[in-house]
Amino acid sequence: MRLPSRLRLRRRPRRTLLLGGARSGKSSLAERMLADAADVTYVATAGRREGDSEWAERIELHRVRRPAGWRTVETCDLVPLLAETGGPLLVDCLALWLTDAMDRVGAWDDAVWNGGGAQELRARTAELVAALAASPRRVVAVSNEVGSGVVPATASGRRFRDELGRLNAAVADVCEDVRLVVAGRSLRLSEW
Template sequence: MPDQRTLILGGARSGKSIAAERRLASEPEVLYVATGGDDSGDAEWAERVAKHQARRPATWGLAETIELVPLLDAAGPPLLIDCLTLWLSRTMDALDIWSDLGCAGLVEDRIADLAEAWSRTPRLVVAVSNDIGSGVVPADPGTRLFRDLMGRLNTTISLASDQVLWTIAGRTLPLT
């Protein structure tokens, strides 16, 4: 199937999620995979989530998880994964990387597992991810590690994708 695996990159609030939703709009059933987790009483985060929910068709399912490999390995409707950036931060949290930055190899193993599942998935899948590496070099080691791992994650998934798109200011361009 051509363009079975699509990665949509861009900066914050660039229109990535809307572009992903549009790519799957004609599908009768989609599983929206939210990687953001609990809002923990954060009103601004809850508002963002509500806007995403309001845009999605009522026929779309929802999975709130960072366990992407089992979803990618299973048969089923198309997946919209929003987003890999939150997947990375929550994976780093789950592995307690912030307290021992030297354990970053554990995250790299998870990235490799994700890329393998992405490559073999039987499903139509669109994932959204932030490109955060074009700015200044972060001042602290933890943020530098996150930026570097984000770059590795995006590169790894990009190279395993059939199509990669760049979204900026609401415009989506193919990367070839």
Template sequence: MAARAVLVTGGVRSGKSRHAEALLAGADAVTYVAPGPSPDVEQDPDWAARIQAHRDRRPEHWHTVEGFDLVGALTEAPGAVLVDCLGTWLTSTIDAAEAWEASSDDVHDLVEQALVGVVEALRVHPGPVVLVTNEVGLGVVPVHRSGRLFRDLLGIVNQRVGGVCDEVHLVVAGRVLVL
């Protein structure tokens, strides 16, 4: 991987995680950051199965960090880092602040403050770093406020992170377009 930092975006089940993993396949050591909520098997067995599939696919020599402290993970990781994904980081960030029902301005401020640290940690990390995110702004407008809020905020997250990455890869139907 020639680029220091790459943002991999695309729709659900587009192949973006596999592509991101392939970008770091040759690295001696990788810190895999899973910043999403921990699976509650009883509450959401489908989510738990999805997380387990990702775990099973990782090489044994990759170190996994679970939790939404993305700044800490990027700061402490000694070498290559794969973050999968920024959408689950965003969800965890809003969940931790119990801010889904807060005013739009307050939630935007919360995310903007969190992004300052993430962008700076990404900017100074020596790399390589690959970050996975969802591209959610290509479809219909969600009917629920939380869906609209998430879509808008993830768009902001993707713009800020993409702005400090050397490359952005768009994955559609398993095919990659380097932007």
């Protein structure tokens, strides 16, 4: 039986989800939350984009902010990291993990999506959520909140928005601490 969030937060949460829009301060807050922790692993799901200087600049700004003692792992293979024992994980970000997962199952193509891609993506998402729920590590995960804006004009854009909403809700369900970050400020979200 899960305790109401007001009771669960008396102790430091083991799992935190930070949601917000672009440039809302999610990553900075995640870094501050773990600033005093030892042996932090920063999991960067963004990857590199050859020839994209603006993207490289964004990645470098994130890298410069991190404490020197933090280890950085650039991967979307989160399940093995969640299964390990060790120091805290900062996962930045789940929206980019979802983009990679959708790429891997061919979810952008309607024929693939309808021919099993949707089920494969949902299985990957369920595996990630189960690994997060079972993880012995402290985890702070960052994700974009995209469901409050304009409805995307394309079917693939709407598919991504909908799947990210499902992923965020599933992750939130296994986190003791869920916050919405807007303009660098966070608001703790309750279960009901």
